[in-house]
Amino acid sequence: MKNINQKLIYKLIFLGLFFVAASCETIELELLDDPDQVSLTQADLNFFLNSNEIALADIFQGRSDRDERNGVSGAGMEATRLLHLSGPLYQNAFTSDKFNIVWELTYSRIISNNRALEPLAIEQEAFQHLGIAQIIEAYAVTTLVDYIGDVPYSEAVNGTANPKRDSGAEIYAKMYTLLDDAIENLNKTSAISYSSDLYYGGDSDKWIKFANTLKLRLYLQSRLVNTAESTAGINAIISSGNYITTADDDFQFNWSSNDNNPDSRHPDFAKNFDSPGIVLDYMSNHLMNELNAGVDDKTVVDPRLRYYFYRQLDRNAIDTNEQDCFGSLPPAHYGFTIPFCTTVFQGYWGRDHGDDAGIPPDTGSRAIWGVYPVGGVFDNDSFAPIVSRSVGYQGSGISPIMLSSFVNFMLAESALTLGTTGDPATYLREGITQSISKVMAFGSGQAAGSPFEPSQADIDAYIDEVMANYTAAASDDEKMNIIMTEYHIALYGNGVEAYNSYRRTGMPNDLQPLRATDTDNFLRSFFYPTSSVSNNSNSDQKENVTEQVFWDTNPATGFIN
DSSP: OOOHHHHHHHHHHHHHHHHHHTTTOSOOOOOOSOGGGOOGGGSOHHHHHHHHHHHHHHHHHOOTTOSSOOSHHHHHHHHTTSSOOOOSOHHHHSOTTTTHHHHHIIIIIIIHHHHHHHHHHHHTTOHHHHHHHHHHHHHHHHHHHHHTOSEEOTTTTSSOSSOOEEOHHHHHHHHHHHHHHHHHHHTSOOSSOOTTOTTTTTOHHHHHHHHHHHHHHHHHHTTTTOHHHHHHHHHHHHHHTOSOOSGGGOEEEEOOSOOSSSOOSOHHHHHHHSSTTOOOOOOBHHHHHHHSTTSTTOOSOOTTHHHHEEOSOSSOOOSTTTOTTTTOOOOTTTTTTSOOSSOSSTTOOOBOTTOOOOOOSOTTTSOEEOSTTTSOOOOOSOOOOOOOSOSTTTTOOEEEEEOHHHHHHHHHHHHHHHOOSSOHHHHHHHHHHHHHHHHHHHTHHHHTTOTTSOOHHHHHHHHHHHHHHHHHOSSHHHHHHHHHHHHHHHTTTOHHHHHHHHHHHOOSTTOOOOSSOOOOOOOOSOOOOHHHHHTOTTOOOOSOTTOOOTTOOSOSSSSOO
């Protein structure tokens, strides 16, 4: 029998979470008894965990009910040229309130839920619920460390006023333990199964693979500061074989085409397709150049090009009314070797990195998100302006949080830099193959039968050219740059791994520089959220965004731009 104070705490947590989350959850709860007599069994474990799973999607992708892009993935994509960054400088590209929602969801939702869930799960032998909750917490907390730096954890959500920050290294150590505990719980026999699991449908084996993959990711992330530990940890996971290796095990959030309360479409689809003729995002000139032939020693078009981008127009800008940089000379630090202002390929109408010029009436001309991953439109040369939200998959896209292709690229990096088990070239080929297969399978409902659907010969030609370039590379640095370039391309839709890998490796080494200036102050971490600084006397704001997180021991200058 729990004491009265414990029962009161559970009751207050449960009721508070109900009112906070009821507007966006799909689970309906009926409180038929006296609300002053809420029992422990009424604090539905499914409710807590479902709330956490949706919070994880919102942390990664952003809240679909907001106009701005406020998830960690979008910010990482902008910083690494997977998506256009307005800029003009890194210091002011993202305000300190950028991740207020991410902070709130991590502490007030996920960690708070888990502190309430754990004793209930143990009492009810709901070990599967507990294991899944622990994995979600590990992903959310380590993402804060990777993006921001030292954050509160040991004193978080335990009643401590003004919790102190733990070092990132200390938190990583705690997360290894938390993930091991999660795996142990998932291997136990549970009295209650989690039937409403939004990611793996209640499959504990898949959650264990994801947990091990997260450990592999943390080992790789910290390889510069814990080389021996990282090498041993990665080899142990490879030896186990119990990690994400196929698309069947991919960890992703599946959005739907439903736009009624709640709007469950991919947030980037909702942002760009809802108002007919009003496209808000600019695509990255760098990435669109990268996927076309004739750039970076490639003569073959990337098979994913028409899945990633949809062209509304069959030409580029023709005057300064359409694009203010039209006809201008590039800035001195670009020279004439870096693409400037526009792509050299017709219809791929985007913007340079950090271009913050005014917005001309070009929303019906810009290239836009394609079918992958937001559930948009496959480019079949129709060049039809987007004038309706009822196009393509209508937003039933995915958030690709951890895919098997990503794992192969990580293992290629690990094999080349740490000497872990396996051949880097084999991992590289498999990573490219799995990425292309994933993208094409996702868009097959639109591309199948189209003359623009890549053939097997097209796919083979692309992969063979990359592998030939890899074999011909004269140094490990050149080989690593090829691995990271292909990883970068495969990460379209996932700015988290793109942002982390760029700071970890400094590659791809030819990303388009900021338009405004030849800068040496890349965004090595984000500002602390305003809400965390204003509400905690132990939390000071950092002076600038060049502050490096604990695992980033690369040179402060002359490394990345």
